[in-house]
């Protein structure tokens with residue numbers, strides 16, 4: 344009922360707003376598609392327009408379009424949404440068409456694209472098409488290239504993406520709030536010739552960071568550096584889809600960064616090559632093999648590899664980005680025997696528990712009381728126990744028998760027993776150790792900082 348009312352209100356608002364732009368378009372505005380499910384929906388091969396191989400947006404979907412007089416027409420609706428970050432926690436965000444990130448927009452280079460944007464937010468917005476070369480008046484910078492889109496109004500953008508690549512869209516209006524609230528989406532431009540840059544599987548996700556106080560659901564948009572939830576497509580591990588492929592598949596992963604810090608994305612197993620940036624494709628002669636690629640703020644990277652059977656971790660290599668909230672302000676207790684202290688504090692604060700004397704791994708298996716709508720700091724259960732991960736982490740699951748177009752989780756990898764680490768039960772010889780210097784030769788040098796460049800002397 345509510346959805347129906349919202350739809351009618353949206354349709355009314357859209358028709359009203361569009362009169363300012365195009366009276367004819369107002370009558371036939373494409374009906375906005377809405378989806379709030381977190382289940383990945385890979386679109387079928389397109390039935391209209393030029394053929395392309397659709398991307399798999401992790402926990403996401405692609406926006407359907409309508410062909411009208413040879414133009415691909417999309418309808419984006421900027422609106423408040425509810426997003427499940429992982430089972431056990433939902434957040435009140437802003438997004439597009441029912442989701443954050445908004446639906447992926449997929450077009451082909453040379454397509455004429457028309458995008459209606461209806462604003463159902465409580466404040467004005469715009470949409471910037473990040474990385475796409477277009478007329479500057481279509482660039483979506485509020486105040487600079489267009490008036491802002493007021494609440495309740497619809498604007499229309501129209502352009503022809505000249506080259507294929509990995510791009511994104513996001514507001515260029517009150518960005519600090521609107522991006523911090525989850526407003527973003529992927530914009531993929533496919534090559535005109537589908538044989539060009541062809542891969543078997545093409546995954547895509549956006550990096551987003553949120554600051555949501557444990558026990559609450561709305562991000563604090565004024566936060567500048569101290570975020571506590573590190574997400575891929577507004578999901579955290581174990582809520583992030585696995586990247587499923589068949590042994591030998593050529594796989595592409597496209598990553599865009601709309602957080603306020605860089606993320607070194609690291610993949611276990613085969614090495615990969617960065618084949619594309621937000622500026623286009625990297626020439627073959629300029630590619631090199633690596634296993635980690637740093638994605639800076641505002642950047643996009645597409646990398647490719649040949650899939651090898653197994654369960655391969657893929658994650659941000661900043662360790663605190665593979666954790667959820669509550670990782671904040673914990674004193675470093677490694678190596679500290681707090682036994683006596685804990686007992687004394689427990690007298691004052693019932694239920695007090697000392698954490699982290701032997702590292703933090705124990706937290707992966709501890710059942711601590713946590714506030715409602717809050718995820719454990721580290722979780723994710725594997726076939727051999729807790730994985731002690733959260734945040735920006737997933738698994739590339741490669742199997743021999745996966746059918747083309749099948750992205751369903753195949754379960755855990757059945758390691759051949761002789762190819763898996765196991766306990767050694769024989770006699771363990773004394774391990775080699777680095778010799779430690781005799782105690783009397785130990786010296787401690789303390790150098791006082793004397794400041795600036797003058798501190799460096801030549802003798």
Ligand SMILES: [Cu+2]
Nearest residue numbers: 606659661664
């Ligand atoms: Cu990171």
